[in-house]
Every structure is written in C-alpha cells, then in structure tokens.
Amino acid sequence: MENKISNNRLSLRLKYCGGCNIHFDRKTLVEAIREQFGSKMDIDYVSSGGEFDLILVLNACPVACASIDQLEAKQDIYIVRTKKDCAPDGPVISWIQSFLDA
Amino acid sequence: MKTREEYIKSLEELNLEVYMFGKRVEDVVNDPIIRPSLNSVAMTYELANDPEYEDLMTATSNLTGKKINRFTHIHQSTDDLVKKIKMQRLLGQKTASCFQRCVGLDAANAMYSTTYDIDQEKGTNYHERFVEYWKYVQTEDLVVDGAMTDPKGDRSKSPSQQDDPDMYLRVVERRDDGIVVRGAKAHQTGMVNSHEVMVMPTITMREEDKDYAVCFSVPTDTEGIFMIYGRQSCDLRKLEDNADIDLGNNTFGGSETLVIFDDVFVPTERIFMDGETEFTNAIVERFAGYHRQSYVCKVGVGDVLIGAAGQAADYNGVPGASHIRDKLTEMVHLNETMYCCGLACSHEGHQTDAGNYEIDMLLANVNKQNVTRFPYEIARIAQDIAGGLMVTLPSEADFRDEKIGPYVDKYLRGRSDISTENRMRILRLVENLTMGTAAVGYLTESMHGAGSPQAQRIMIQRQSNMEHKKALARDIANVDESLDGK
C-alpha cells in the first residue's frame, strides 16, 4: 500500500481518521475523486510512512484528529475539516485538478 | 496483525472447555448462541485492517516498534488515551453490543505500571516477565480476558475469612517451576472468544490474604480451566429457524462466563504478582480506573439506540412532534455527557513511573458513575418513543405466515409508505438493546461492570481533594482561623 509508484503518474494518498463521529460524507467525495482522477493518477490509501505527491486527509468531523505526523507529501497535503471540503464538486476536486494542470 | 479470518481460525485451534445448558459445547466458534459475541470481537480485527478505521484501531508498540492492534497497546500519551475511547465509541456503533476486548487492554496497562512499582520496591522481576509476555500478545495479536471478579461469597468477609477458602482465587501450591491456583472468576466477558486469561485480585488485601494476592496469565485452554456460559434474556431466539427480525441484532452480541480454575498450573514466567498484598490496591484501582474510562463504549451503543428511537418516531409519523424532538435531544445530551467524561479523563491523563499513561482517576470514576445511570434513562426514553409494540409484536414466523402474515402486515404498519417489516426490525432492535440479549451489556454491565456504583463513589470521595475546596471557601469568606478553638 505504501510503495512508491512505479510510473510517472501523480500519486494521491487517502488518509482517513477513524470515523467515530461522522459529520461529513467522505464516501461521495472519494467516489467523485476516483471517477474523475482514477485513470489519471495513482490513488491509494495510506496509513503512515512513505512519501507521495499529494495527501488527502479525510477527517469525518471538525476535530480533525487523523494522525498525520508520519506522512510526508512531496507537493501538498489537504486536510478535510469541514462539510464544504467534502462536497463532491468542491475545493478538494479543484485542489487535485490544479496539480494535474500544473 | 491478525485478520478477522485469522482470528477466527486461531480460536478454532483452541481446545476450550465450555458448558451450556448442562452439556459441553462441541463447536464453540460456530455455536449459534455464542457466535454473535465472537462476531463482535472479530470486528476489532476487521476494522484494524481497514484503512478507513485504522487510525483509531492501530498504534505503534513501545515494546516492539511494530504496528499493532490498539487493543494490545500500552498507552504512550494522552492522545493514545483519547484514541482508545474514540475506538471504543466506534466499535459500540458498529456492533451495538459489548465487543469484549477492553478488559484485557485495561488489565495490561494496569499490570504494566504495577509490576514496575513492585519491582522497584521489592527487587522482583515481574515487570520484565510481563513485558516479555505482552510482546508475545502484541505480536500474535491475541485477545486477553481480564479476570478480576471473584465469586466473593460473604461480602462482609475478607478472602481468608470465608467459610469456603476458594471463594477468592488463590495459590494452593508453590513449586520450583511455578504455582498451582484454585478458584473461580465470575462474569468473565469474552472469555470464550479469548486466547489468554489474565488473572488479578479483586479487592485490596492484607497480609493474611497473601495466597490470594496473585496475578498471572495462562492460555484459556490450559488444563483445569473450564467455563460455564451465562444465560441472557431471549437467548433461545438465536436457536430459532431463520432467526432474523426477532433478534433485533442478528449479527453481534456479548458474552460472559463463570470460569473455574480447578488446580491450574501457572509457570513462573507467567506470574506477575505472588503474595505482595500491599500492591493489590494499586492493581484494583488502576485496572478499575482504566476500565471506568472504557465504559465510554456505551456511548457508541447509545448512538445506535438513539438512532433506533429516532427511526421509530419517523416510522410512526411523529418525528416533528415537539416532545419527541425534546426526548431525542435529552438522549443525545445524556450520551454526550458520558462522552465528555471519557474525553476529559483521557485528556487529563498522566505518565506513570513505568512510562505508560494513566487516566485521571477522579474523572474516570465520574464517567463510570454516569454510565451506571444514563443508559437506563436513555433506554427508558427509547421505550417511550418506540411505543408498546416493541414488547407485544408477534413473531417473525407470524409475519411470514401465509394466512395471518397479511393481518400482521396490515395492522402493524405505521406510516403507509414504510414497510411493516422495517418497522418491526427497528422495534426489535430497541427491544434487544433495552431488555433483550444486548441489555446485559448496555444496562446491567453499565451498572456493575468495573465495579458497582458505590465503588465509584468511594473513589470519587477519595479523589475529591476536599481540604483544598474547604480552604478555597475559607479564603473567599475571609475566615479567620485565629478566632476558632477559643
């Protein structure tokens, strides 16, 4: 799961908090990401360690307690903290798109 | 870490001696009465291997440096204590029952610091033994039953004063290579789904109780150990053909057993205390403290029950009624109050001399004291909202019957756009949680588990720092103590 990618595609890693108090719909967002970027990027889960281009931290509530101190992003890390972040056509999608466009 | 499947396979490899209804259980893993409780424990493995949940469900071991299931973790920070309770809430939500694995976790953290303290004072090597043992538990990802409660006989008498000397588990023989123990442990949560059992004394002891001051661990299928399965209300429903709706929760449950230790040999390397009566108080208080924090698991179960009550109101067509909304709000208030205490005692934790982290004792006891009450009130409100049908519903067999089924379907419908079957399912879930098999865990375990209410009140009184409070009052009131005693 945490292997570096073998091709030149951008790597996006999804890191979840444990989800004990779900306020945001992360499922729909992840589905939208996979649908829009699945063929263009290397998308997988991450728990700790490794170094990836982009890391998306999927917290389920504003407490945002997912442990991220072991994670390193080569380009950027986005921490979901609000319902708005989870919108399937919201800021996360544009954030990912901006790296593909770059 | 083990997967769910590996866990189940490892249980199949044990040769547990379990009795139920006067007979030995042939296939413990697949017995229909026991299986739901196994499924609950299996969830602790399943979620630990799921990227969506592993942030709460796993930790890095201070003993091996490896990634481990949090249920085997020695807490290294207050953040670990917080993650523990979030994990417990999550599992309560996922199983709506007791998932049984906290007792061993709490026993381990209490043993870790207490064995260290004993060694410091007595020059023994219990801590080293315990650490070696716990590395094995972490590496093999085992379930450990935490066995504290003795049958206790006459509660007004100490262990050595009992007419029957076996009412508290004790050492009956000391050999060069270990000890032989005899006695029993009552109400053992999840023992049938455990690989190991860790025994601790249940009360503070004095010098004359030396033989009763014993801590050790052995595999659950050690020769001389056998279990007698505890009955739960409505348990026989699980034996009915195609049992489903009537169970309320057809997948998960909890389990308790009376465990007999009939002259069981414990090798030296598995003995973590033998005769150090002055440390029995530390073991009992620390284990109870961690375990009183653990009762935050009921918040997760409460989430399900509150959801069921809300759903029942929807199906009844009254979700907007002001008193229903207010009652649901009250349920959430009670539930989150328990969560607040769980969070507070975790955030206010501190490091022990041994290096692991311990909860704030006062706040953990306040938490458990609330847990002895609030689930009962939440259950009462759930029954209010559910309506009488949750106890007068005909069976699933009647509902499925060709002749009478249509009548059940017609007359037990609430809102016309909601199926009677779904309404029945939700009402049976409320029944299951408030008076069926799951009420053992949600209600009576909330009352007595980790000690009956009075045990917390004693601790709250001891931890209350009353003299400081009195000094504060004297200061504000400008009390002049030189005027006194004249």
Ligand SMILES: Cc1cc2nc3c(=O)[nH]c(=O)nc-3n(C[C@H](O)[C@H](O)[C@H](O)COP(=O)(O)OP(=O)(O)OC[C@H]3O[C@@H](n4cnc5c(N)ncnc54)[C@H](O)[C@@H]3O)c2cc1C
């Ligand atoms: C569902 C469930 C699961 C459990 N799981 C575990 C487990 O996994 N491991 C484990 O070790 N234990 C477990 N327990 C045991 C639990 O810790 C005990 O039930 C609890 O400590 C109370 O003991 P008791 O049941 O013997 O009640 P009792 O001791 O009989 O208490 C009944 C009442 O008598 C009072 N009382 C008792 N002694 C005295 C006294 N000396 N003076 C004055 N009043 C007294 C109590 O305060 C209480 O009000 C579980 C219990 C339950 C119900």
